[in-house]
Amino acid sequence: MTQANIVIVEDEPIVAMDIKRCLKQLGYQVAGVAANSEDAVQQIVDNRPDLVLMDIRLKGDIDGIETAWRIRQRVNVPIVYLTAHSDPETLERAKFTEPYGYILKPYEDRDLHTTIEMAIHRFHKVTEIVDNERSLQMILRSIGDAVIATDSYGYVTYMNAVAEVVTGLRRSDAVGRKMCDMLAFNDEGGRIAANHVIEQVLRDGTVASLGKNNFVTDSRSDSDQDDSTVRPLRDADGYINGAVLIVQCREKIPNRKFVDDEINKFQESENIHFTQYIQNLLANLLVSYGIHDGSLAVNLDIDENIRLEVETAYSCGLIINELVVISLKNAFEDNPSGEITISFKAQNGHYTLTVGDDGRPYGDDWDSSNIETFGMRIVYSIAEQLGGNVEHSSEPRNEFQIKFPQKHG
CATH class of the missing domain: 3.40.50.2300 (Response regulator)
Structure with missing residues (x-):
């Protein structure tokens, strides 16, 4: 009983x-x-x-x-x-x-x-x-590769931030449309229509390896070559109910494997101690750039009582990773001495993430909204998926600020 x-x-x-x-x-x-x-x-x-x-x-x-x-x-x-x-x-x-x-x-x-x-x-x-x-x-949003999922009819049901950057498509525009209407691949023999690949996977339940084919979309006609596969998605009874396109691109993001490995330690937890997570991430990032003599200080100002969901912590970790890399490459490239500051605050139902440095100004010609780097496109895509926006200033110091709403429920 x-x-x-x-x-x-x-x-x-x-x-x-x-x-x-x-x-x-x-x-x-x-x-x-x-x-x-x-x-x-x-x-x-x-x-x-x-x-x-x-x-x-x-x-x-x-x-x-x-x-x-x-x-x-x-x-x-x-x-x-x-x-x-x-x-x-x-x-x-x-x-x-x-x-x-x-x-x-x-x-x-x-x-x-x-x-x-x-x-x-x-x-x-x-x-x-x-x-x-x-x-x-x-998993789909946090995975280190670009992921696009479809239903059994080939309509897009999900796209993570990395996929937005790789394809040049916005998730809000892609979801609900057929993948074949937006996407094709180029190989040595010519263009491969996405519908042929998706139909084969949905029909036969096989995995289609596309190798290093270039994406062709309305927004992107040329790109670095990416290893791509299309796999079937199955329900609990084993029936095919969709497909997922995975494009490997971890190597494009510095320190990405460490970001993923650190977050995986918390996959069984509901919330993450954000300060410790960021401390570990930054320590590894500085070492990977050969900065371990204390010449470059990293100061954290993070509310100690903040506990983030794993997904949110991972997204913020990626943003911080990318912005610190940009700082290292632009502000401290010739003289790696100074200070990088990272602030994360909760107020009035919003989180505010600020990353700044006192290094060399990026210059008047440096436009964060138009910069054609994979890292900055990742920052803007993740910020948008968090429901936030990115602001950049260079006076009196280089600084990025992302403000986004807290999750409830």
């Missing part, structure tokens, strides 16, 4: 006691009983139950539906409404809180048991799917 923990939110003491008795007879644990909204939210936050049984009509200014909204903002827990009210207006309000069940009073014990079991089972499945999707998104 299951031992799921349940919190009861019911303002009628006799009814609450009857529900508690029924739940115990069915083999459940009752983690708490609350009679009002404030008490309910506090108990659920403290106890983290497996399910909440919520009466819609509670005494006071805050009813059960509003209480469910407040709970969902704090805790991810399935809620089942238990009430005598089934009018259309109430149901319409209740459904927007995405409940996992709705039981009308009076109820039979077996109906209560069935609804609870189905709600908990569905919640676990939904949570698993969401976690898998988040992990996949993080």
